[in-house]
Amino acid sequence: MAKAKTTRRKTKAPAKKRAARREAPPSSSAAGVRSARVEALSRVFTTLGARHPERWARSHVQDGVDQIGRFVFLRALWGRIVKDGRFLDKMRKNKSALTPVVERLLVAGADEGDLTTLVRALQVGLLVDLCQLLDDPADNDEGVRWGLWRMDKRGLPLWQLGDLRLDVLDVDPADDL
Numbered sequence: 001m002a003k004a005k006t007t008r009r010k011t012k013a014p015a016k017k018r019a020a021r022r023e024a025p026p027s028s029s030a031a032g033v034r035s036a037r038v039e040a041l042s043r044v045f046t047t048l049g050a051r052h053p054e055r056w057a058r059s060h061v062q063d064g065v066d067q068i069g070r071f072v073f074l075r076a077l078w079g080r081i082v083k084d085g086r087f088l089d090k091m092r093k094n095k096s097a098l099t100p101v102v103e104r105l106l107v108a109g110a111d112e113g114d115l116t117t118l119v120r121a122l123q124v125g126l127l128v129d130l131c132q133l134l135d136d137p138a139d140n141d142e143g144v145r146w147g148l149w150r151m152d153k154r155g156l157p158l159w160q161l162g163d164l165r166l167d168v169l170d171v172d173p174a175d176d177l
Helices: 014-021 029-050 055-064 067-078 087-094 099-107 112-135
Strands: 149-151 159-160
Touching: 029 055, 029 067, 055 067, 067 112, 087 099, 087 112, 099 112
Parallel strands: none
Antiparallel strands: 149 159
């Protein structure tokens, strides 16, 4: 026995619903999703310690730039820069090759704060230069290229982390103290 073929007839939405669809801008739901993503990412950047969390989040969403990766990398670099009051204590404790040099400077009347400021300024200069070098691998005569990438758990590249020089100074945690 053959089954009777049933066809479903499309029914039109009521006129009221059709009119409502025409009135709503087609991108309003996309804008709402973007706005929600910016808001959620702003909270993430706030937790990470960003001074301008909404700016980082908005760029991540609107520009398609991995601002989380960039921020975390830059903050990790800043974590290696000396902070007030810790430089000399750490040097004395670890007895590096520079410890006698620093001790002679202190005996000669150098101020501990001035030494820390000098070392920090030199480190910040190196940090800015490093970011510039990472951003522009063509800045060498050998034709060697490189890049910095955020990787997934398997070690595969996800996002290139570029333009670090633009935000390196904005991530300085010493400004948060």
